[in-house]
Amino acid sequence: SPYYRQFQSDASAWEERLNRVHVLFDVWIDVQRQWVYLEGVFTGNADIQHILKTESAHFRGINTRFFDVMRAVSRSPLVMDVLNIPDVQNQLEELAQRLNKIQKALGEYLERERVAFPRFYFVGDEDLLEIIGNSNDTQRVSKHLRKMFAGMANLVTDENSGDLVGFASREGERLFLRKEISL
Numbered sequence: 001s002p003y004y005r006q007f008q009s010d011a012s013a014w015e016e017r018l019n020r021v022h023v024l025f026d027v028w029i030d031v032q033r034q035w036v037y038l039e040g041v042f043t044g045n046a047d048i049q050h051i052l053k054t055e056s057a058h059f060r061g062i063n064t065r066f067f068d069v070m071r072a073v074s075r076s077p078l079v080m081d082v083l084n085i086p087d088v089q090n091q092l093e094e095l096a097q098r099l100n101k102i103q104k105a106l107g108e109y110l111e112r113e114r115v116a117f118p119r120f121y122f123v124g125d126e127d128l129l130e131i132i133g134n135s136n137d138t139q140r141v142s143k144h145l146r147k148m149f150a151g152m153a154n155l156v157t158d159e160n161s162g163d164l165v166g167f168a169s170r171e172g173e174r175l176f177l178r179k180e181i182s183l
Contacts, residue, residue, distance in 0.1 A: 020083055027092045034099040035066055041106065045133035055105045062098050065091065081095070119148040138162070138183055146170065 008101055033102070042059045049056040069092065072085050082088065110128055114120040127144050134140040141182055142155045145167075156166035156174055164183055166176035 017080065017083065020089075021079060024083065024089055024092070027089065027096055031066070031092050031095045031099060034096070034103060035062070038102060038106070039063065041129055041133075045129070045134065046132045048129065051132070052106065052109060055102045058102055062095055062102070066095055069095075088131060105109065122148045138164075 035171075038059055042052075043063075069085075069088065072088070073082055076082060076085060103118050107125070110125055113128065113132065120131075123131065123144055127147065131141050131144055138155060138157060145152045145154065151169050152167050153170040154168045155164055156168050156176070157163060158165050158180060161178040161180070162183060164177065165180050166174055168174050
């Protein structure tokens with residue numbers, strides 16, 4: 001356009017601002033996605049918190065810092081104002097690095113569990129975390145059995161004692177154990 005020179009400095013300034021917003025939002029979305037996943041793993045699950053004490057402590061620190069950033073953003077909710085929050089880009093990048101480390105440690109833990117019990121290779125990470133985190137809740141664990149064992153759909157438990165007495169298939173067939181197993 002022949003008129004571009006008149007607006008060149010404004011256009012360049014806006015292009016630079018919008019590029020900064022784009023980079024900031026890319027990091028922010030990555031942090032938020034990881035935080036949502038790990039928050040579900042570490043907050044509501046006492047077993048996982050006990051098993052992965054170090055990672056759980058690190059996540060609590062990240063959680064606090066993430067909420068501090070979100071509070072700062074809520075005080076300045078306009079997109080261009082977010083760019084002026086002191087050190088917001090660096091804070092989010094650091095959170096992303098720390099969340100990646102926790103994610104990696106969690107993946108290594110799940111791999112150790114799979115090596116110890118190879119049938120866990122048949123379930124995804126979310127399902128495996130649910131199995132491990134709810135190991136005392138027979139009903140929540142039993143819904144994953146069909147993924148790990150062909151032909152098995154559910155556990156048969158004694159209504160009074162809660163002991164395992166057998167297994168059931170999807171078709172309703174039942175296989176009873178010779179001896180009950182205390183869960």
